Amino acid sequence: MTLPTTLPYHMMEQIRELIVDGTYKPGERLGEQELEARFSSSRSPIREALRLLEMQGLVVHLPRRGFRVREMTPREIHDLYELRAELEAMSVRHLRSVGDLSAVVARLKQSNEAMREAIENNDAWSHLNQNIAFHMAILDCSGNLPLKSTLLHLNTIAMPLRHNALRGRVSNNLTLRFHEQITEELEAGQIDAAAQTMHEHVMVSLPTVLRHYKEQLVERTMAD
Numbered sequence: 001m002t003l004p005t006t007l008p009y010h011m012m013e014q015i016r017e018l019i020v021d022g023t024y025k026p027g028e029r030l031g032e033q034e035l036e037a038r039f040s041s042s043r044s045p046i047r048e049a050l051r052l053l054e055m056q057g058l059v060v061h062l063p064r065r066g067f068r069v070r071e072m073t074p075r076e077i078h079d080l081y082e083l084r085a086e087l088e089a090m091s092v093r094h095l096r097s098v099g100d101l102s103a104v105v106a107r108l109k110q111s112n113e114a115m116r117e118a119i120e121n122n123d124a125w126s127h128l129n130q131n132i133a134f135h136m137a138i139l140d141c142s143g144n145l146p147l148k149s150t151l152l153h154l155n156t157i158a159m160p161l162r163h164n165a166l167r168g169r170v171s172n173n174l175t176l177r178f179h180e181q182i183t184e185e186l187e188a189g190q191i192d193a194a195a196q197t198m199h200e201h202v203m204v205s206l207p208t209v210l211r212h213y214k215e216q217l218v219e220r221t222m223a224d
Contacts, residue, residue, distance in 0.1 A: 006045075007041070007045040008045045008048035008049045008052065009049070009052070011035075011039060011041060011045050011046055011048075011049035012049040012052045012053055014039060014049075015030070015035065015049055015050070015053060016053060016056075016058060019053070019058050019059075019069055019160055020128075020159045020160045020163050021125070021163055022160070022163065022164055022167065022216065024069050025069060025216055025217075025219065025220040026069050026070065026071040026072065026160070026213070026216060026217060026220065027068060027069060027071035027217070027220060028068060028069050028220060029065070029066060029067070029068050030050060030059065030066070030067040030068060030069065031066070032046050032047060032050075032066070032067070035050075050067045054067070056153070056156050056157070057070065057153065057156060057157040058070055058156065058157065058160070069160075070157075071217070072161075072213075074210055074214075077161065077206070077209065077210060077213065078206065078210075080154060080157060080158060080161075081158070081202060081203060081205075081206045081209070082203070083154060084151070084154050084155070084158065084202050085198075085199045085202035085203045086199070087147060087150060087151050087154070088135060088138075088151065088198050088199070088201075088202055089195040089196070089198045089199040090147060090195075091135075091138050091139050091142045091144065091147055091148075091151065091198075092138060092142075092182070092186075092191060092194050092195040092198050093191060093192070093195045094142035094143070094144050094147070095138065095141060095142055095186065095191055095194075096191055097143075098141055098142070098143075101141070101186050101187070101189070103141070104137055104138060104140075104141040104186070105183060105186055105187045107133075107137035108134060108137055108138075108179065108182070108183040108186070109183060111130050111133045111134040111137065111179070112130075112134070112176060112179050112180055112183060114126070114130045114133070115127060115130040115131070115134070115175065115176050115179065116176060118130055118170065119170055119171055119173070119176060122170045122171060123170065124163060124166040124167055124170055125163075127166055127170050127173065127175070128159065128162055128163055128166060131162070131175055131179075132155065134179050135151070135155070139151060161209050161213060162205075162209070164209075164212050164213060164216050165205065165208050165209045165212045165213075167212075174204065174205075175201070175205075178197060178198075178200070178201035178204075179201075181197050182194045182197050182198055182201070185197060
């Protein structure tokens with residue numbers, strides 16, 4: 001068993017999962033006492049974990065109101081997806097300098113097979129993880145570290161949005177179709193076509209993400 005590096009980082013991962021899977025909804029207060037009871041932890045590591053999540057863009061701290069799950073406006077979500085689309089397409093174009101793409105294509109095919117299994121099992125978490133693995137394979141191969149760092153941050157912010165859009169709807173998701181097309185285009189050396197497909201892949205999901213995010217906000221309001 002691998003132990004967490006530090007307790008605050010362990011707490012951060014636990015709380016992050018609860019934010020991503022919608023247990024804690026956008027705008028919901030993250031009460032430190034409630035978190036202490038949930039995780040049988042003291043106040044200090046919980047507070048440090050929340051600060052780390054604030055740095056990642058998943059949590060906000062409001063004076064005299066404490067920590068809350070970040071709530072985004074439709075414009076913020078649109079801007080996030082537009083930026084992700086541009087940078088993900090850029091990561092594909094950077095593959096021009098790689099030469100032999102057989103290694104990255106092999107990783108992409110492996111991810112596609114694992115995503116197909118997630119769809120068969122209606123497993124939103126596995127689907128999301130394989131989506132990340134697919135994009136990470138391209139980023140790793142591109143070798144652009146600043147681009148990778150930026151996209152990791154943007155994708156962390158987008159994870160709750162993406163998971164929410166998948167809940168109970170994994171079989172209707174078009175991600176695998178786009179991933180397979182990108183893989184085929186890269187295998188054929190059609191990098192510009194793959195970059196264009198990547199851009200479309202990110203943006204095509206935006207209306208669905210916005211619709212289900214609005215529904216999630218309504219659910220939280222009704223729960224309050």
